[in-house]
Amino acid sequence: MSVPSRPLAGIRVVDITANVAGPLACQVLRDLGADVVKVEPLTGDAARRITATAPGSEHVTPYFSPHNRGKKSVQLDLGAERGKNALRRLLSEADVLVQGMRPGTLERQGFGAAAVAGINPRCIYVSLSAYGSGSPLEDRPGIDMMVQAESGMLSAQPDGELPRLIPFQLVDGATGHVLAQSVLAALLHRERAGVVNAVEVALYDVACSLQANYLTLHMNTPRPSPQESSRRPVAVEPSGVFATADGHIALAAYVPAHWARFVEVLGDPGLASDPRYVDQAQRSLHAADLRAEIGQILAGRSTAAWVAECQEAGLMAAPISSWREVVESDLFARRGLRVDAEQSGRPVAVVRTPARLSSVGPEQETHIPSLGEHNDLLVGSPALTTPPRER
Structure with missing residues (x-):
């Protein structure tokens, strides 16, 4: 009995992103069947260096491992002509380019949307950034934490207390799924109407969208906004967290x-x-x-x-469940959220992407690529990816 193909089988994605949001988006595409080529600088994705600190677990890379299963990794120095030539060859056969550099960076290296269209007119150009192109903040580096602060996510906390960050990458995670959704829409548009889109997704926009109910409230109430401690700004009481006798x-x-x-x-x-x-x-x-x-x-x-x-x-x-209680819970197990993967020859458990399709079995990609593992396979001679030695 033949195994049905996955929805994106035959689609190639070139992934020039790092850390969480972009790699997560491309992981979603990989799990749907796309061939994802992860292009990394010579030093590798920065998330490879964010390791666990618990004794015996130092090899675990919790920001990298869950979002790079089944991808192919190549190292390219895009500041060198040989690296640019290698990327041009990859893009000539690509359906999607996802890039997460600050606005204008890849353009200055010769790979803006117009340049990529010249290489491959069917390649969908996807840009991910913190604050979006054309914004006053476009040249600033930005991560989840900064966007939480600047988008209002840390407001409305108790007076006299230090504002508390959301203790995980909520904005990155949501942005990754929005980006994947946008790629799927662009692929559908290309196949149905022949339209090749340039797609842009910004962490800040997604963060504001996540707060649409409260931002809507503030856009429609006069100053000062109704933020009195004795009342709830919207009619959802009682709800929230309450103390009990033991927790x-x-x-x-x-x-x-x-x-x-x-x-x-x-x-x-x-x-x-x-x-x-x-x-x-x-x-x-x-x-x-x-x-x-x-x-x-x-x-x-x-x-x-x-x-x-x-x-x-x-x-x-x-x-209120702890993270440890979650991964050891019956619900987590029944939902099949654990994937037993392999990284650098060692086992590592990661969390799967959440979407389920009835035609796609529970099998998951389990190999997490080492840095530059597929250089020879995809870009030819290692000389294309390694800087020349000084004489």
Whole structure:
């Protein structure tokens, strides 16, 4: 019985990106069947050097390993003519170029959108940057952390406390999936209408999109914006994290039907008749009072007890899981999120990309390429990728 081909079988992607967002996008394309050639500088993707520090795990590269399975790696010095010639040959057979250099950088090296169209008019040109071309910040380097700060993600935190970063690369991750989605749309447009797009995705744009509800609120309210500590700026109370007798619980019971059931679970019918909490809007206008009353009740029992009772009542409630608990959980295993891969001859477990297609089996690419592993295969003589020795 023949194995069905994957959706992007026969599509070649040249990946000139580093760290998380771009490599993740190209990993999604690889898992869908594309042949992805990762072009790295002579020193390699910077993510290769972000290693684990736990004893015995120093070989693990958590920013590199999950996003580069099954790719081919070549080293090219794009400042040298031999490196440029090698890239031209790769692009002549490519369907997509994904590049993550600062706006203008690749153009100055002779590989702008117009130049690539001259090499291969069917090659879709995809640009990834922190702040986008034409913006006042286009020349600044930018990473997830900086974009979190400048896009508003660290606002609306408790007064008097140090703003807390989201402790993982949320913007990078979301941007990677948006970029992959954009590539798929561009490929479809090319096949249906013969249109070859230039695509641009910026971390800042994605970060703002992730906050669309709150940014919409602020675009439609007069200054000063409604940011009073005694009220919730939108009508979603009660929801959030609450303390229990032995830990914390995340819950959401702002929908009217859920609120009624939640009051029953709490065993305090007075909450339902209190005029401050009579409807969804009033509960959020009196958020501080409501949270104080709910907090007193929840503090009387354990997290496990409250979660069990809320879930039995059909409410949304969950404990706060640690990363260790997640990777050891039954849910993580049942969803098949672990991929046992191999890097430099050593086993390493990584997280798979999330999309599932019924025609594509659970098999995953498991080989993570070493730096320049495919130089000979794809760009010929190693002399094309290594700088000349000084005489």
